[in-house]
Amino acid sequence: MNPYRLVLKISQDEIQKRIHALATQIRNDYRGKDLLLVGVLKGAFIFLADLVRSLDLPVEVDFIRIASYGASTASSGGITLSKDLECTIDGRDVLVVEDIVDTGVTMQWLMAHLECRHPQSVKICALIDKYERRTVQVPVHYIGFRIPSGFVVGYGLDFAEKYRGLQGIYEVVFDTVEGSHAGQL
Ligand code: 5GP
Numbered sequence: 048m049n050p051y052r053l054v055l056k057i058s059q060d061e062i063q064k065r066i067h068a069l070a071t072q073i074r075n076d077y078r079g080k081d082l083l084l085v086g087v088l089k090g091a092f093i094f095l096a097d098l099v100r101s102l103d104l105p106v107e108v109d110f111i112r113i114a115s116y117g118a119s120t121a122s123s124g125g126i127t128l129s130k131d132l133e134c135t136i137d138g139r140d141v142l143v144v145e146d147i148v149d150t151g152v153t154m155q156w157l158m159a160h161l162e163c164r165h166p167q168s169v170k171i172c173a174l175i176d177k178y179e180r181r182t183v184q185v186p187v188h189y190i191g192f193r194i195p196s197g198f199v200v201g202y203g204l205d206f207a208e209k210y211r212g213l214q215g216i217y218e219v220v221f222d223t224v225e226g227s228h229a230g231q232l
Pocket of ligand 1: 090149152153154177198199205
């Protein structure tokens with residue numbers, strides 16, 4: 048593998064301030080409702096942990112894990128659940144907490160999957176919206192940060208299972224003679 052550098056994109060301080068603002072917005076929208084936060088493993092685990100502590104609402108938390116097979120394409124045929132919810136969502140307000148919406152394929156599949164179970168509502172809260180890479184339309188109701196593209200790690204996000212524990216969010220930049228290949232990961 049080519050050598051690479053991690054370049055700080057979003058500091059710990061910026062993340063915490065943004066989560067505080069997101070939590071205020073979510074609290075105002077869901078006050079008095081029976082809110083279930085669904086964390087998408089593994090990447091969203093730190094984001095969810097910080098968000099739920101900022102929310103100051105009596106929410107329930109559950110997790111789901113998605114397995115994607117093959118390259119990400121516009122087809123949802125390669126997506127399945129490797130861990131399902133443990134609670135029922137019939138008639139409930141559900142907020143999916145995701146790390147990154149990139150092409151949108153994963154979230155489009157998950158929304159369809161959850162809507163079959165007749166929740167009262169399902170919305171998405173994503174730490175990062177990689178808007179330039181979108182290939183399918185999916186509504187992202189709460190967005191932490193918008194970045195055009197690039198592969199990022201830290202704050203729960205991995206590169207081959209490394210770097211999840213970094214406090215900030217970093218872009219992986221490959222050093223090659225031709226230049227950066229970070230967007231190709
Ligand atoms: P999508 O189906 O939207 O193309 O892909 C979303 C998933 O791809 C995310 O949940 C995440 O697991 C992974 N992903 C997309 N971009 C990145 C990135 O920059 N860094 C990391 N660590 N994972 C990413």
